[in-house]
Amino acid sequence: MNDHQKQFETVIGLEVHVQLDTQTKIFCGCPNVFGKAPNTQTCPVCLGLPGTLPVLNQQVLLHAIKIGLALNCNINTFIKFDRKNYYYPDLPKGYQISQFDYPIAQNGHLDIPIKGEEVKRIRINRAHIEEDAGKLIHDDAGNCSLVDYNRTGTPLIEIVTEADLRSPQEAYDYLQLLKLTLKYLYVSDCDMEKGSLRCDANISIREKGETQLGTKTELKNLNSFKAVKAGLEFESERQKQVVLAGNRVIQETRLWDENKGITFAMRSKEGSHDYRYFPEPDLVPFTVEEKTIQEIKEAMPELPSEKQKRLISQYQISKYDANILIQDKDIALFFEQCAELCPHTKKICNWLNGQLLQELNTRKNTFRDIDLKPQALTDIILNTENGIISNLAAKDIFKLILDTPQSVAALIEKKGLAQVSDDAELTKLADEIIEQNTKAANEFQQGKQNALGFLIGQAMRKTQGKANPKLIGDIIKRRLIDAQ
């Protein structure tokens, strides 16, 4: 076969590190907070001083079980910790406490949406508990590196997929759903900018139909979901070119350069991947009671995909709308509160997924930052549906209410935004419009339907949008036909 006709398949596996939301670090009582002055959140335990002992934060184990269950994993009822040994200045003890052969969760999956109704099952190999390292700042001017140990000992969960992802897009979709799922669990803020969620990727290519895996490279320095996708796209293409040129892909760690849009091989010391794991003697093993697992299962919130299915069937909204709603569980809840007050569920979706998201975007707010009451939105919708206010006026009212929460009825009254629906008043208006626009009126009478739209526009303009457009249209039409 000609090289140029070769069809390649990309094979991707992801390792995601998630910082857990707890009051304190994993093995000591230091606060688990971000953004403090360097080295102000440390103690002898997380600095790895001699003679100290780590003690596991119980909340970390509970969060880990919750995550494992949400990812459909088996929870191991016996777990232990191990030392992963390597020397790097961000690791004060010279080892990271992690889990090697008895992790908390194994053999799970996450079903990511693909096209239409279909989902694709991405298997989760394992999720284990470990501690985060400190932060290194490279000081070029001072020709040195600076270490801040505040982050040392922040609880982490590492979630490792099988090599089931077949494209950068699938990797992106998996990350989106994983993040959303974790946010629903209230276990992490998953903020990539703060480093609470970090992703490394393993990627290889092979000819279509081949069952053996190709040589993989590990991709690091992927600082956003977009970077993950772009980095994988570049790397997949690079590997193809290597193979097409008759060369072999080298197993190595490569870094994504966001600015240049390329990956490059990381300089690494020989044998640095020999971590010499051994059981952590400073921590005794842990058993997880079946009862604990059961309790966490029962308290499990509705997860994104379940919520999406329920919203569709319970409120007869489209999959598209439901998918947007579930991206923010606060908005999804708000939707349900509105749906209790107002039967126009499609209209509620339109407002939330359109106008609201647009306003949040321009105001750089999250839904939590604003004070919108369900009744306010449903009042706007009902007033629009009943023809009391125009769509245009509705949008103005919506903005005003986001600025200052207030009664919709009072606002319509105060601003004089109610549409004119009074028959006598509109008839008078229709006659004026016809008189002032004889050309268009004649055209309509000669069968030119477009002319009516023009006349309605004139009426709306004259009343600053307050005329009920449907009614005024009907009346103008009637008056013109009657006059013939």
Place this chain on the structure above:
Amino acid sequence: MISTEEVKNIASLSRIHLKDAEAGILSQDLEKILDYINKLEQLELSGIDPTTHVLPLKNVFRKDAVIPSLKQEQALSFSIEQKDGAFKVPKIIE
């Protein structure tokens, strides 16, 4: 057989500087230890759970409650060099 090269590699991973003579002695010592472990591996141990910890303890937890941290000066007092509130170390190149 554990070679002096392997001993040197392990030593370098552990940041232990060995003289050639020391590596030779250690290679013999490690050889004896591994021989002994090989003997242990021949024991009939099916049905016995692996020992993961020598103490008969499990589930030692801490409540998720804050204990005040060290002050920055205290934390840094263990270091040889400091700069801008951080531990100063030789330049690390990635």
